Amino acid sequence: MKTSFWARRIDTPIFSRVSLGSVVLTLAAVAAIFLVPMAIDNAYSMRIAQQIAFYTIAAIGLNVVVGYQGQVSLGHGGLFAVGAYASALLATQGGVPVWIAFVLAAGVAGGVGALLALPTLRAKGPYLAMVTIAFSIIVFVVAQSWTDVTRGPEGIKNIPGPEWFGTQIRQLRTFRPFGDSGPTISGAVAYFWIVALAALLVQLLTNNLLTGRWGRTINAVRQSEIAAETIGVSVYRWKVGAFTLSAVLAGLSGAFFAHQDGYIVSDTFTFNKSVELLVFVILGGAFTFNKSVELLVFVILGGARTLFGPLVGSTVLVILPEFLKTLSEYPFVPAWAKPILEHYLLFYGALLILALITMPEGIAGALKRLPGVARLLPSVPLPATRAVTALAPSELRNGATRPILVADDIKMYFGGLKAVDGVTLDVHPGKIQGLIGPNGSGKSTLVNVLTGVYRPTGGQVRLGDAILDNLSPHSIAALGVTRTFQNIQLFKDLTVLENVLVGYHLRMRYGFVDQMLRTRRYVREESAYRQRAMDLLSFLDIAHLATAEAQSLPYGLQRLVEIARALALGPSVLILDEPAAGINASEIGQVSEVIRRVRDAGVTILVIEHHMDLVMGVSDHVAALDRGQKIAEGTPAEIQANDRVIEAYLGDPNMFSLSVAEAAEVAVAEATEEAEAVTHAVLER
Amino acid sequence: MDVGELVASFFRVLPQALVSGLALGSVYALIAQGYYVTFTTTETLNFAQGEFLMVGALTSFSLLVLAGLPYLVAVVAVILLMVLMGIAVERVAIRPLRQLLSVGWILSTVGVSVILRQFAEIYWGREQKRVPSIFGDTPLYIANTGIFPQELFIILASLLTMAALLFFLKRSTFGKALQAVAFNPAAAGLMGINVRQMVVVAYVISSILAGIAGVLIAPVIFAHAEMGALLGLKAFAAAIIGGIENPVGILVVGIGLGIAEFIVASYNASFRDAVTFLLLILILAWRPQGLFQRVTAEKV
The missing domain is CATH 3.40.50.300 (P-loop containing nucleotide triphosphate hydrolases)
Incomplete structure (x- = not known):
């Protein structure tokens, strides 16, 4: 396949060997993050945009666990809540500057995630799913009943926003970020800038991680744990590591959530939050694994070999409830349909099942399959093929002292x-x-x-x-x-x-x-x-x-x-x-x-x-x-x-001369006999 | 509180906890037998089992309270509904996804649970529904311990249902075929057993158990859209602690959990739910495959 112009690789001051397309796209994304909100500065759209941004962060993290590493976590809503409470409490009770509270909250959630992962990640499949459900319920119960700290359903109020040169960034405040002569923007736009830039950074760093050795290894662990072990991968350590990373991102996302409105209540963090997060990932394309999922725009420009499913999923699903709400206000919608449209989770559930059955690679994966798209994806050039008749000495360990x-x-x-x-x-x-x-x-x-x-x-x-x-x-x-x-x-x-x-x-x-x-x-x-x-x-x-x-x-x-x-x-x-x-x-x-x-x-x-x-x-x-x-x-x-x-x-000495086909026949006959014997034994019990 | 006082208070709450816990626990066991039936045959289970229970409970509310139908008619109707729902969940959420991804069925049945909860909120509303017991609400007193007739009925009915289930599984040809599928699907298929049909049957049985549990427990704990999640999860805790392939273990642990929960609740009501799940996490940390599950060496 010919490398397209946009897939050519260049070195930048920060990242080496990145494709031209991804550099252009990153710059375009930064420009869009700054400019678009200034054009459409209204509190409602900005709130939605902020949500898309911070849910994307959590979804990227969850995608590492569910998509790449193949473990179902229904506990990420709990980790999201841990991040939200940690940041809110640090900022209100601890007097920690909000910027630092963000980082600490991510760390706290990572720590809690590791504590959860260490004892439980040896469990698999349904067992792990249940443990993580249990975790999110425990977090909810704690948030609800430990009222001395969390204030329970009453909520923590007046959580400060981050400061910009001494001015708090709040939804309703306006200020001039670039000095007195610069444009006036609302606090909502400023907060969006912060969250969106963080999301962009998380996306870029995670993409890099998932396309290198780290991504390859967790992919390998998902596909065959035993094979990964026999080539030296400590499966358990890698699982805990991946889970901890995703917990950090869930926590960061929760922290951004807590400071969005400056108010959190325990009722937000029911078990449904975990399900919501999961749906974001699935629909967006958690299952597009190593073949990489690219968001349509990135794909068209031939950008980085990355995974944008979480972004697609968060965008579609954050907008969906708002869309349904708007829809229910139209006169042509019959009265009986209105309560249905209010229950957006109903649609999440249906979309989850539908996506699993009809497009297991998600929206981003489906987009990737559009004709002509594959050609635009960057691919790492294949190394030269050389005639090799003997293994290089560097390929062998222990040199001359080969042990018995x-x-x-x-x-x-x-x-x-x-x-x-x-x-x-x-x-x-x-x-x-x-x-x-x-x-x-x-x-x-x-x-x-x-x-x-x-x-x-x-x-x-x-x-x-x-x-x-x-x-x-x-x-x-x-x-x-x-x-x-x-x-x-x-x-x-x-x-x-x-x-x-x-x-x-x-x-x-x-x-x-x-x-x-x-x-x-x-x-x-x-x-x-x-x-x-x-x-x-x-x-x-x-x-x-x-x-x-x-x-x-x-x-x-x-x-x-x-x-x-x-x-x-x-x-x-x-x-x-x-x-x-x-x-x-x-x-x-x-x-x-x-x-x-x-x-x-x-x-x-x-x-x-x-x-x-x-x-x-x-x-x-x-x-x-x-x-x-x-x-x-x-x-x-x-x-x-x-x-x-x-x-x-x-x-029978003739066994030596049995052909493969004959030997296979013998083997099949033996297996069938064995199976029949077993079934009889069960039926007669 | 000194030790003497603690022991004294423990014995004060114990009789009541035993009675109420026995009723609740036998419901856990009933739900968990559903996990047992599908897990042994297919190595999958319905994460919406609790929501099936909820639908059963709310349907019994509609039929008994709103439509004023006789109890037996309502029970039969719920069972029929569960048969249909069991077939549907297997068709929609299990069959298309078993081959695809090892975790696909977990996600899809979680999706089913979300849909059912939302549907229930739309159809029945958010408020809690009181389903009167056909045995009345006057507690009987046995040695100063109050017990509702419905609680007695729950214990009796769930034990009978479980006995019938086990008898069916162990004695009937059908049950044996189901076990053969559990033991070795390929071999069972070679023997002419319709494996697909057996999987459907397992899901139907599992759903019926959830529905019956819902009808039984509705008069004791109010029926509402959110009632299923916790019950389904605690039943799962019972299943893995008791051994998901061990129906008797499930029964014992289910009842044990019910009693333990009431003892804890009489000291601190809000800690009641957390205790089972903490236990669940601790036990899975210690034994990732459950307490009594055979540790099967992966054949490589």
Whole structure:
């Protein structure tokens, strides 16, 4: 795709490598924020404009959690209330200047958000949704009943506005912001300027964050927590971090709300507030994830690769109730319809369901799909494709001292079931170790123990001198042991290149601030790692797929992408869990070739496999499991000739010559039999 | 207040809390059985369950008070309405979204709850409706503890309903098919069980339970548009504390929560609602999958 004029990238004094379109748009937005209200200066429109601005801030934050990170929070109304009360109390009781109260309130809400997230974010789906509902109800009860502090339904009155050179900015006051000779504006306009500029800043910084490593990582966590862990992402920490960030923004939004009218009452913060915020995000396009959602205007000018769903949603939904109110005053509206129009939440609810069903990517996402729009979106240029036949030394960790991975007398019991019962296995550096065994022999369980997914009932896992068996998967990944999965666990919505980039998570050094501000360090490192990721893909002969969406690829290629992502970690040991499962015969050749090539690059490999051609072809050494115990070990030839292996695992020596299709048939037949047995058991109970 | 006084006051409030708590708690349990039925079959549940209860309660107001219909007719009408609403919620909010997003159904059923609340405000108004009990409002006194006949009726009727539900699930072929779907939808499908239909049935059962709970509780706590949210949520707390796959656990915990709430309320009325939710957050912090839920290792 040809890069359009507006998508060209330039360096600005603040942000590096931003597209020309986004610079122009940002300047246009600033100009519009300042000029448009001066033209239409009336208190009613300004109030609505202020609301759009501060709800956008909250919605952007909620979008991080719901849209990117995939957790439902119905507690953000509570965090919004915490921000509102914190700011109001600091300004009225604490005598804190309002500007500082804004910042402190955001911090307080962030703190409360973190306190809520720390114990509860291990819960998922409906559990988390319920916890967050409970939180917003508790906040409401506290606001309602702790009257000594919150004044309850009576409300906190006379909350001061922020000061502009000693003059308070209030809705009804007029003043001259640019000196005595400048224009006269109302306090409503001035307050809008403050809130809108804050919203713009939040939008820009969050956009930067979501398009860099931070955004990639929370995207990855949403799509596969376990895969994210095995390439070194501490899923829990990232979830808490994302939730805290969104709490900060909810709090800031609430603070702006509190100082808007200078009056807050507890009745404002019912549970409905949380639902409202959620609808803003959904309708605006929370589910437009990584493919980026661009607001129509930004899209047309080819602006930044950003997410403007929250802005669209807040705008539409703040205006909607006002529109309905106006509508109900027209004579053609029948009397029975008037009470319906007053209940704008009814429309929110209906829009929520409608949007979820008909346009899961929201308005902004739908706009993006308009013909011709995609061409205008900026895209980061693809790194050059180079012929790569060997892995660069920088891709491998631990250099020459490659440690041995030892499973020492591993036991893994599930209740009475001894899935693995005292297996000892040495995986020697620089070799390919094969592991075979019939269904249920404990192979996958052993892999899960080695990679920290399960904590073993007994025994020890060591990598050199390091003991692994009490570590979490991400810590084990940090030490250099990673894996692929039997049921492929790619980050489906990300491109192939982005999948590999997530694999570099632990190696990238630029931080939170670097990304938000698009520093040169961020730009340098990001482009360097994009090139490295590209080279890694070239090494596996899949560079031509770099921009493909991972889920669009055939199974065999997905396996290779998974291997590329694992290699990005720079593993000393790579564990391949059934790399040939579900792929065709020609792809098996390709996978075998890749496994050898990775070994030759100096990575130790443990390959768990059913497919005999593959495992016997590539392995330097093979171990066989049966019923949780190791029954044989040796060279491929020795194993093939071993009586116990033939008897226990193969039953029929002809199994060696079964084609993939035949093996698949056997597997399907087994699965069906198993399923039928289970169903019968239930029905007869 | 010294310890002796505290203990004395505790025993003063206990009998009344036991009686009223038992009634309220059995309603929680009844609602929560609805979560159990849909969650085990589909791993989804209706976040509008409380609002279904509210619609049931307000409908019973319309039929009993406004239309003056006999009690049994009203109950049957509410159940029929719930059947329709159960089918509708599955069709609109669950089926289209189960595959799409893991959280889509949560959002859509929350949307349903918002719509129902607003609809109720429009149709029935904001004010609280008094639904008279068919057993009258004269409390019976047993050893100085007052109990309304309606409370006794609630306890009896919800226990019977739950017994019938469990009997249906464990004994009938239909119930077994439902359990088979819960255990393994793919295998159940292979066995010729119509999985889709079972999901609808689960939602219908869940809705009927909410409707019955609404009819039962309306004479005790006034019916109004906002009544459902808290009841639905507390029932969910009962479900996860008791174990969402364990109907007996749900019953025990539901009743326990009802009693605990009345004990707390007799000391500080405004803290009454907060206590359940604090408990909910603490328990989920400790056991993210609920107290009695098996910790299922994700197969990878």
